Amino acid sequence: MTTAPQHAPELRAAARHFGRRRFLTGTAAAAALAFAVNLPATGTAAAAELRGRRITENPFTLGVASGDPLPGSVLLWTRLAPKPFEPGGGLPAERVLVQWELAHDAAFTQIVRRGIATAHPEYNHSLRVEIGLLGHDRVYFYRFRTGAWISPVGRTRTAPAAGTLTSELKIAAVSCQAYHDGYYTAYRHLAEEDVDVVFHLGDYLYEYAVNATGGARNYTDRVLPAVFNRETVTLEDYRLRYALYKSDPDLMAAHAAHPFVVTWDDHETENNYADDIPENGVPPEEFLLRRASAYRAYWENQPLRTAQQPQGPDMQLYRRLTFGRLAQFDILDTRQYRSDQAYGDGWRPPGPESQDPSRTLTGATQERWLLDGWQASDAVWNVVPQQVVFSERRSNPTAGYTVSMDTWDGYPASRQRVLDGAAAAGVENLMVLTGDVHVCYGLDIKADFRDPASRTVGTEIVTTSISSGRDGTDRPPNYDDLTTANPHMRFYNGRRGYVTVALGQQSARADFRTVSAVTTPGAPVTTAGSFVTEAGNPGLTPA
Structure with missing residues (x-):
C-alpha cells in the first residue's frame, strides 16, 4: 500500500483545494441551497397527488432501467413523461403513485415482490425502487404501472453472494x-x-x-x-x-x-x-x-x-x-x-x-x-x-x-x-x-x-x-x-x-x-x- 509520506504532496494540494471549494460553494450558497431544499415535501404540506387514471397519454415514453446489482438486491428506475420534449414532461407539479412488480418470468405469472412508489415532481417524475432480500445471482423481470398504463418489461439480476466461486x-x-x-x-x-x-x-x-x-x-x-x-x-x-x-x-x-x-x-x-x-x-x-x-x-x-x-x-x-x-x-x-x-x-x-x-x-x-x-x-x-x-x-x-x-x-x-x-x-x-x-x-x-x-x-x-x-x-x-x-x-x-x-x-x-x-x-x-x-x-x- 502507498505510505503516508508518499501521499503528503497530494494531501497538501487537496487541503488548498478544499479551502477554495468551500469559498466557491459559499459564494454560490443561495443557488446551491435551492438545489438542496427543492426536495419532495412530506406530511400535510406535500403537493397534491395525481392519480394515474388521470394520465391520458402513455407516461412510459422513456422506458425502464435497472442498475448496480448487489447480492440479493436490485435497483429499478423509470421516469413518467407523456410529453417528454416539454418542460415537466407533460405532467403537472403533483405526485404520481406508481405500482411496481418483480417476477421470476417475463409473463409475470410468478410474482416475487410488488409495491407502490411515488414519482415526485421535484425529481421530474423520475423514481427508483431499491428491492432487497432477494435471491443471489438470480435473473428477475420487472415492470411499472400507473392508471391504465403499463411500462415495457425490463430484465435485471442480482449479484452472487460474497465469497461465491462464480465460474x-x-x-x-x-x-x-x-x-x-x-x-x-x-x-x-x-x-x-x-x-x-x-x-x-x-x-x-x-x-x-x-x-x-x-x-x-x-x-x-x-x-x-x-x-x-x-x-x-x-x-x-x-x-x-x-x-x-x-x-x-x-x-x-x-x-x-x-x-x-x-x-x-x-x-x-x-x-x-x-x-x-x-x-x-x-x-x-x-x-x-x-x-x-x-x-x-x-x-x-x-x-x-x-x-x-x-x-x-x-x-x-x-x-x-x-x-x-x-x-x-x-x-x-x-x-x-x-x-x-x-x-x-x-x-x-x-x-x-x-x-x-x-x-x-x-x-x-x-x-x-x-x-x-x-x-x-x-x-x-x-x-x-x-x-x-x-x-x-x-x-x-x-x-x-x-x-x-x-x-x-x-x-x-x-x-x-x-x-x-x-x-x-x-x-x-x-x-x-x-x-x-x-x-x-x-x-x-x-x-x-x-x-x-x-x-x-x-x-x-x-x-x-x-x-x-x-x-x-x-x-x-x-x-x-x-x-x-x-x-x-x-x-x-x-x-x-x-x-x-x-x-x-x-x-x-x-x-x-x-x-x-x-x-x-x-x-x-x-x-x-x-x-x-x-x-x-x-x-x-x-x-
Whole structure:
C-alpha cells in the first residue's frame, strides 16, 4: 500500500483545494441551497397527488432501467413523461403513485415482490425502487404501472453472494453516444447479447446543440423542438436533453435487457472540465451552479441508488461492486476531483508541469479508497471501470512526441501511485475499462512504459463510442504512428460499437464488436478483434 509520506504532496494540494471549494460553494450558497431544499415535501404540506387514471397519454415514453446489482438486491428506475420534449414532461407539479412488480418470468405469472412508489415532481417524475432480500445471482423481470398504463418489461439480476466461486461473468462496456452524430444501432445489437451487466463509461449525454433534423441522423419524417438547438446550461436544459437521448428506442432496448452500471465523463456537464474549473472562462462559482444542474439531472435520469444522490454541486459517484470472488469492480470518477489539465490541455510534450507529483486525477480520498479496496480484495479479477485512457499513448515514434493532457498521461504521478498500490496489494489480474476516445484499443499496462521489455502488470480494454465521431473507419489516419510509438498497443480500430468481456476463473476474453455505420440505421454488427488474457499472466494475445 502507498505510505503516508508518499501521499503528503497530494494531501497538501487537496487541503488548498478544499479551502477554495468551500469559498466557491459559499459564494454560490443561495443557488446551491435551492438545489438542496427543492426536495419532495412530506406530511400535510406535500403537493397534491395525481392519480394515474388521470394520465391520458402513455407516461412510459422513456422506458425502464435497472442498475448496480448487489447480492440479493436490485435497483429499478423509470421516469413518467407523456410529453417528454416539454418542460415537466407533460405532467403537472403533483405526485404520481406508481405500482411496481418483480417476477421470476417475463409473463409475470410468478410474482416475487410488488409495491407502490411515488414519482415526485421535484425529481421530474423520475423514481427508483431499491428491492432487497432477494435471491443471489438470480435473473428477475420487472415492470411499472400507473392508471391504465403499463411500462415495457425490463430484465435485471442480482449479484452472487460474497465469497461465491462464480465460474463466469460476461460484461459489456459502452461510452460516448452523441445523439447528433448518429443512430444507436450498437445498442440494438447489445440488447440481443447474452451479458450479465453493462458498464457505461461516460458521455451518456452531450451538452452540444441538436438541430431540428437530429444532426447526422438527418430526420426527414420528424422535426425536433427548438429547445434542443442550444447548449445545455440550466437544470431544465439537462432534463430535456436526457429526454431526447432516452427516447431513442435502441437505447431503451439495451436498458430493458440488461442492468447498467454508470459513471460519467465530461460531456454530461461540459467538455473537459476539471473539478470546479470550466472549459471556458466563466467564474468558477457560476460553473458550480451549472455543475449542480448537470449532476442533479444525471442522478434523476440514471439507474443509481439513493446513496449517489447529489448534494448541490457534489456527488459521490465512485463506488464498489463485487460478483462473488470472481470480480471486484471499482468504478471511478476521474472528472470531479482532478487537478486542472497541464499546459492548457490538449496534446502537449510531457514536462515539469504535467509531471508534478502533487497532481491528481482521482483526488486523494478516492485514490486511498481504491488502494484500500485492493488490499481487502480476494477477487480473481480487479476491474476498474473509468473514463480516460490509462496507459501511455504517444502521438508518434519521434523524440518530439506529445501526449493527451486530459488523460492519465497528463497525470503520470497519479497513475504511478495507482500502479504502486496495485503491486503493494498483490493484484495479479488488473483490468482497466476505458471509454472517451471513440476508438477501440487493446493495451498491455506496463510497469515502465518507457521500456517495452518491462513487465506487463495489467490489461486495458478501451471501448469505442456508440455514435460519437460518426461512422469512423477500421484503420484511422494515425494508425501507423500510434501502433509504432506504443508497442504495448495490441489492437486499434476506429469503428463504432462496444466491447464484451467474459471473465472466467482461468482467463478473460475481450471481443470488440463494431458496426459499419451509424449515420444510417440498421447496420450489422461484426467482431473486429478478439483477445485473451490469462489469470496470473497479464497481457493480451489474439484469441
